[in-house]
Amino acid sequence: MKRRMAMVLGPVVAALGIAAPSSARADVQCAPPGTPWPGTPWQQQVLTPERVRPFADGSGVVVAVLSTGVDATQPQLAGSVEPGYDAVAGHGAAHDDCVGIGTAVAGAIAAHAGSGSGSVAGIGGVVGLAPNARILPVRVSDGSGQADQGTDPSVLAAGITFAVLHGAAIVDVAEPAYRSSPELSAAVALAAQRNVVLVVAAGVAAASGRPAVTPVPAWSAGSSGIGGAGGTLVVGALDSNGRRWSSSPVGSFIGLAAPGVATVCLARGGGVAAIDGTDVASGFVAGTAALVVQRRPQASAGAVVGQLMGTATPVAGPGSTEYGHGMVNPYSAVTAALVPARTGSVVAAERTAPPPPAPTDRHTLALALTAIALIAALTVALGRPVALRGRRSRWRASTAGGEATWAAPGQAGAPVDLFQGLDTES
The missing domain is CATH 3.40.50.200 (Peptidase S8/S53 domain)
Incomplete structure (x- = not known):
């Protein structure tokens, strides 16, 4: 002291x-x-x-x-x-x-x-x-x-x-x-x-x-x-x-x-x-x-x-x-968004619910594979007209609506020359 x-x-x-x-x-x-x-x-x-x-x-x-x-x-x-x-x-x-x-x-x-x-x-x-x-x-x-x-x-x-x-x-x-x-x-x-x-x-x-x-x-x-x-x-x-x-x-x-x-x-x-x-x-x-x-x-x-x-x-x-x-x-x-965990320190992210358990028996696995196959087929069917329309428009970029996740307004980076020009006389 x-x-x-x-x-x-x-x-x-x-x-x-x-x-x-x-x-x-x-x-x-x-x-x-x-x-x-x-x-x-x-x-x-x-x-x-x-x-x-x-x-x-x-x-x-x-x-x-x-x-x-x-x-x-x-x-x-x-x-x-x-x-x-x-x-x-x-x-x-x-x-x-x-x-x-x-x-x-x-x-x-x-x-x-x-x-x-x-x-x-x-x-x-x-x-x-x-x-x-x-x-x-x-x-x-x-x-x-x-x-x-x-x-x-x-x-x-x-x-x-x-x-x-x-x-x-x-x-x-x-x-x-x-x-x-x-x-x-x-x-x-x-x-x-x-x-x-x-x-x-x-x-x-x-x-x-x-x-x-x-x-x-x-x-x-x-x-x-x-x-x-x-x-x-x-x-x-x-x-x-x-x-x-x-x-x-x-x-x-x-x-x-x-x-x-x-x-x-x-x-x-x-x-x-x-x-x-x-x-x-x-x-x-x-x-x-x-x-x-x-x-x-x-x-x-x-x-x-x-x-x-x-x-x-x-x-x-x-x-x-x-x-x-x-x-x-x-x-x-x-x-800034929450910094992820880094090696050498116990840094946990915000608490979230645990993921659902994975399928364990053959019946459940068969159902899961069937669902994946149906989704894949549906994706192909719906994707064909989209692809054709995309070719006609030569894939010009467009904006989509929707709410974005929270982000910092003008995310701050590491300042450069932080102490340069500091007015310590005021």
């Missing part, structure tokens, strides 16, 4: 006249409110949430944010934050946030558009990818530990379990663990059983010269290829030039990348602040997952993860250990 708090922490809370939330430790100075931001943050110039809005806005989808809590009084989250649960304390709600990271992640998912640009209460450009989603805050960290130590597995297990049992379709594990436990394994299994998508921040890279630390629950994805399997997806962080954040881990567990360097995010108490981290990057992926779930409510958790990976914007070669399948692409994820 301390890796980028200097960008958020400021004057002492008491000097600002702001009361610390009840969940904050007495020796911790809570992050102050942010400042107004009238421009358009770079991450929104890249992710273009306005293009997705005609198709999905997160309505009806609950996204759990497992982090430091979420400030329900943040003007751009007003009315969207449930009481939640404080898994650190083992009781109570989590709709306050001393540290500010959980609020930043929640804003990436569901920040409402501001009413203006001249005040903290009305921020001009910061909006979430799924502004109508419901946020279920679950506190799994109070900001007191070192970032590379990870979250206590038992606390994380309690947080995941609470989120799954309280209606979350997506669980954003913004503060991962780095070791497992029987309780955490059971919580991840419960998420899989309930068809819940787990979006997991990759955490921070290990010290120089040490191997990458694998975040948990990334282990549940198995070792069958980049990005894992089933409904679990690990997210790394990019800067505005499309490069990996220097502290974003490298490994085969990375499934996607998303903006996570100097990202302009909601701050606790109002306004915005610039944040670095894979935790906020996970918010952009969780917000996109909420859009896909709204658009395809019958899709399995594995299908949602497959859709996110299969429609990503390439950043490096396929299967990169830095970027996974590329940068999350909200517009393509929502508008």
Whole structure:
């Protein structure tokens, strides 16, 4: 957590006249409110949430944010934050946030558009990818530990379990663990059983010269290829030039990348602040997952993860250990047809009825062959006049009526030079 708090922490809370939330430790100075931001943050110039809005806005989808809590009084989250649960304390709600990271992640998912640009209460450009989603805050960290130590597995297990049992379709594990436990394994299994998508921040890279630390629950994805399997997806962080954040881990567990360097995010108490981290990057992926779930409510958790990976914007070669399948692409994820299953990941298509059983006895087989013969004869008889008419018209093309299957309007391909010419000064 301390890796980028200097960008958020400021004057002492008491000097600002702001009361610390009840969940904050007495020796911790809570992050102050942010400042107004009238421009358009770079991450929104890249992710273009306005293009997705005609198709999905997160309505009806609950996204759990497992982090430091979420400030329900943040003007751009007003009315969207449930009481939640404080898994650190083992009781109570989590709709306050001393540290500010959980609020930043929640804003990436569901920040409402501001009413203006001249005040903290009305921020001009910061909006979430799924502004109508419901946020279920679950506190799994109070900001007191070192970032590379990870979250206590038992606390994380309690947080995941609470989120799954309280209606979350997506669980954003913004503060991962780095070791497992029987309780955490059971919580991840419960998420899989309930068809819940787990979006997991990759955490921070290990010290120089040490191997990458694998975040948990990334282990549940198995070792069958980049990005894992089933409904679990690990997210790394990019800067505005499309490069990996220097502290974003490298490994085969990375499934996607998303903006996570100097990202302009909601701050606790109002306004915005610039944040670095894979935790906020996970918010952009969780917000996109909420859009896909709204658009395809019958899709399995594995299908949602497959859709996110299969429609990503390439950043490096396929299967990169830095970027996974590329940068999350909200517009393509929502508008593209459901991506079919790919080797190395458990990506199921939308649930369909099983095919009818094949004939098994000789009598049934004889009937089937007779029917096929009759259909073939009828086809030949009817096809002759059609063929003659076709010859007379020299097979000129014609259009036929009928309703087409759903397809994306102007199906989005992989953008080229996505970061070129980006206006980061606005």
